[in-house]
Amino acid sequence: MQKHDGMKASLASARTTTVLAVVLSTALVTAQTQITPPKNNYTAEQDVQLGREASVQVRQELPILHDDAVTSYVQDLGRRLVSAIPPELQHREFSYTFEVVNVREINAFALPGGPMFVNRGMIEAAATEGEVAGVMAHELSHVILRHGTAQASKATKYQVGEVAGAILGSIIGGGWGQVISQGTQFGLGTAFLRFSREFEKQADLEGAQLMARAGYDPRDMANMFKTIEKQGGGGGPQWLSDHPDPGNRYDYIAREAQVVRVSNPVRDTRAFDQTKDHLRRLAPAPTTEQATKKTGRTTRGGGGGGENRPPTGQVPPPSGSYRAYNEGNLFRVSVSSNWRELQDTNSVTFAPEGAYGSYNGQSVFTHGMEFGVARNESHDLQTATDELLDSLARGNPSLRRSSGYDRITVADRQGFRTVLSNRSEATGQDEAIAVFTTQLKDGTLLYAIGVAPQNQFREYRAVFDRVVSSLKVQG
């Protein structure tokens, strides 16, 4: 089945912004700035999950430098900073990892829950260990203050799926169909790695405090920002556009540095010099564009239009065991344990290997289930369900209804189940589609769409019913 786009516009327009309170109190002149983590609707476990999923994609897209000398140097530095995290910002779920990306650009980024990636170009551009520590402390501060998911929390609770999609999308730049077709732009930006100025100021100040506790001079962080700025050239490097200067960045870092004064800060170390020497002996790092080209990945444009990477058709049967999936504060469901989850902007699809792909730039899947929400103007379930089916029909011209609506209970409330038939444009095969719908308290339609080839539908129908019977909804 081809996924449908019909409702995206209405969902996007439903986005509202919540005003975020960031408290930066400078109570006493002599005290370090108190940093209060911003409001966050996600759990620490969700940070870990999102970061883990995104890091898998990062490792597929970017060349990780597998060089023990360099990696262990960065890991040691990272651990030194981690051990300086104050107790109130420690999350035991988090797992801090440090990897070096073998590209020339001066950049670094960290993902929710702990994975950090430091470009080789960053280490090469740094004049001292303190400067590398500065950028890492800043990145680590975003992680421990949970800024990625705090940023995502600004969306309403009904955009949780969308936000999760945007988080992964910001790494790869598109829906999962495009990820698979590789016709994507590698862009670390948008919802997730590009932070608000308030969050930047928090990360600067928290980073300064971390540095001081780890024995570094916070002014080295400011020095590194200046180095990045100088080497920016046209447009400035990615790091600065992801981490915009909140204004007076150097001044307030210098002020904080005075308050948290470190005697005898670590600046140059033997390990730093050795690492730099070692890097000079390696073949020069390519640019990100070169690196991603070499591995057959496109970095520009494409957008998936016209790209075809249809499902392979080699699909394992649904596992008899189930695993729980928790979609933020929206819903929970148990799915076959051999179905992986594919986040799209407004939905999440669970499908086995070989069952998903892209066709004419659209995400398609031949076996599995999609869950999503659709805001609609109508207030009764029947009309909302009709609208959903119309939207499906627009994306799938040969879609036919083969049953009326069965009244069933979905997530302890009234729901509908209906079965449709379709001929898949991507595979040319006949397929059956079970659509389940119910409404949240505010009238938002929650749907689940199960797809299987017609000749396997009997087996899959039981799986779809079981998955839907496990559905728990909030709201």
Ligand SMILES: [Zn+2]
């Ligand atoms: Zn930042």
